[in-house]
Structures are given as structure tokens and as C-alpha cells.
Amino acid sequence: MTANFVAINSSKANFDEIYAMEDPRDYFSVLGALDYMIPDVAAPVVRQLLEARTRRYPAREARVLDVGSSYGINAALHRFPLTFTVLRRRYTHHEIAALSSEELYRLDRNYYASWPDVGIARFVGLDVSAPALKYAKRVGLIEHGIAANLEESPLCPEDVEALGNVGVILSTGSVGYVTARTYETILDALPTPAPWIISFVLRMFPYDSLAAAFAEHGLVTERLASAVFVQRRFRDLAEFECSLAQLADRGIDTSAFESDGLLRAELYVSRPRSDVQAESLESIVTICSGRNRPIGTRYVRVGAHGSRVTLEL
Numbered sequence: 001m002t003a004n005f006v007a008i009n010s011s012k013a014n015f016d017e018i019y020a021m022e023d024p025r026d027y028f029s030v031l032g033a034l035d036y037m038i039p040d041v042a043a044p045v046v047r048q049l050l051e052a053r054t055r056r057y058p059a060r061e062a063r064v065l066d067v068g069s070s071y072g073i074n075a076a077l078h079r080f081p082l083t084f085t086v087l088r089r090r091y092t093h094h095e096i097a098a099l100s101s102e103e104l105y106r107l108d109r110n111y112y113a114s115w116p117d118v119g120i121a122r123f124v125g126l127d128v129s130a131p132a133l134k135y136a137k138r139v140g141l142i143e144h145g146i147a148a149n150l151e152e153s154p155l156c157p158e159d160v161e162a163l164g165n166v167g168v169i170l171s172t173g174s175v176g177y178v179t180a181r182t183y184e185t186i187l188d189a190l191p192t193p194a195p196w197i198i199s200f201v202l203r204m205f206p207y208d209s210l211a212a213a214f215a216e217h218g219l220v221t222e223r224l225a226s227a228v229f230v231q232r233r234f235r236d237l238a239e240f241e242c243s244l245a246q247l248a249d250r251g252i253d254t255s256a257f258e259s260d261g262l263l264r265a266e267l268y269v270s271r272p273r274s275d276v277q278a279e280s281l282e283s284i285v286t287i288c289s290g291r292n293r294p295i296g297t298r299y300v301r302v303g304a305h306g307s308r309v310t311l312e313l
Helices: 003-009 025-032 038-056 073-079 084-091 101-113 130-138 157-162 180-189 208-215 237-249 273-278
Strands: 063-067 122-127 144-147 166-171 196-202 219-223 229-233 262-272 298-302 308-312
Touching: 025 084, 038 073, 038 084, 038 166, 038 196, 038 229, 038 262, 063 073, 063 180, 073 084, 073 122, 101 130, 122 130, 130 144, 144 157, 180 208, 196 229, 208 219, 208 262, 219 273, 262 273
Parallel strands: 063 122, 063 166, 122 144, 166 196
Antiparallel strands: 196 262, 219 262, 229 262, 298 308
16 A cells, blocks of 8 residues: 555544454444445446446446455445445344344345345455455355455456456445555456446545556546545544545645535546547436435426426425
């Protein structure tokens, strides 16, 4: 990890312990208490991008490598009609808390198998946590788990083989813990054609070095300028003040963003130049936050021929 990323990470709360458990109960308890929502807000965007890639390459399998996959949450939210909020309620329920990990494995495998698989992609997980990957594999969320620190070690032959059909590389929070070194190791192992790389990156982390590494592999990086994405609340005052200081050092205005108490991420997507020229990122991704939330009576304009204002309950 670069010295710059180490310094930035020192300002953030450390949650290493919740990724070392045999099941995700502590993960949902700790992060859920901080209104962790990036998997939920990322899911519809990832879906739009996967659909765009399928339109572009209908004959290619949409297999996703989830970098920093932990317990397979992104796979669960893509493949099944579930949300992080729904899963949090399940895993923090007091009856679930009383189970052994082995009992939870058995129930979770049946739980996920009971949902219709509505996704268009299969997932391979990459994480430094072998227990988290073991859980995700045992309950059927991922096809293969790569337990490795690619900042320091190469891929083993078995893991290289598992990457054979990967067409998309996804991260919803690992950039900053991993650098261009991890991605270069992955890209060197992938067969052609080049994959699409989807990264949700906290605004405190510079993305220049990764974009430059991707360019060497023939990929053009776009940033979605029209939206930022909430990750979670700050854990405490120290994390809040240190994170704002890091953002200020980068010349980033936090007014109405992190200053409101919520960590924000930006979306970067890297694709072959021909794909970018065929369809821009802004034309693929549509953001409409909160549109479908129940908010009570509201005024709406209706009518196909002419229009009138009415109240919708």
C-alpha cells in the first residue's frame, strides 16, 4: 500500500475484526449501526452497468470479480431481491444471534436458495479474509473465493484459472486498502478482452494512479460527475474531524457532503476505448435517489393530455 493511502486510512475507523469472523453477524451489527448503505446505493448502478455490458457483448458471460468481497454482500444484493437493510434485520435478530456458526451456515444456504436468482452475473470473491470467503462460498453466494493479499503476493495457479471468465471487476469500498498493484496483478492474469472495472471510491482517496495503470491495459476511465454515493455515518468525532482534514488537504470542498456527517464515494468506471465511444457512462447510469420511498401524501402532476395537480397518497 502506498504511503499516501496509509496516511489517509489512519484517519478512518478500523473495522478489521468484523471481517475475521466465521459468519457476518458482527459485520451487520457494527456497520449496520453506522447506517452503512453503499451496497444498497451501488446495487442499481452496478445492475445498469452489467446490463449495458451484456448489450455490448451478448455472447460473453457476465462474471464479476468482487474485490474486497468480504461475506459476499454484493453478490447477494445483485442475485436476489434483497437489500442490505433486509439482511441486517435478519442477522441482528436475537434468535439468529443465539445460533452457532455451523447452524447459521445451514440456515443461510437454505435462505439464499429460497430466493429467485434474478441476477445476470455470477461472482468470484477476492479478500484477505479467508473466513469471510469461506462463508460466502458455503452459503452459495460466490462460485470461488480468492483469499490473498495481492499487494504483497502473486495469484496461485488455481486462482488464475478461476479468473478465466471474469469480465467485470467490482469494488464498493476496497480502493484505499488496495492499490494499483492489486489491480495490475489481476489484469495481468486475465485473458483478453479487457474487463470493465467498476469502482466506488471514497472521495478522500485519489484515483489517478489506478486510472494510469488501467490506461496501460487499454482502458479509459470515466468518473460519474452527476452523483456521489453515501457510504455510512462517521463512527465518532475523531474519524469525522480527521477525515475532513484529509479531504481539505486534497482541496475537496466538504460542504453539504462529508460535513453533514456522512462519508461519500464517487463512481469510476474503466472500459476499453471502443466501449466508451459507443456509450458514455453518463448515458448508461441513471440516478434517482429516494424516488420509490414511501414519504406520505405529495403533490404530483398527472394527465396524458394536458395536466393537472393532484394529491397522491
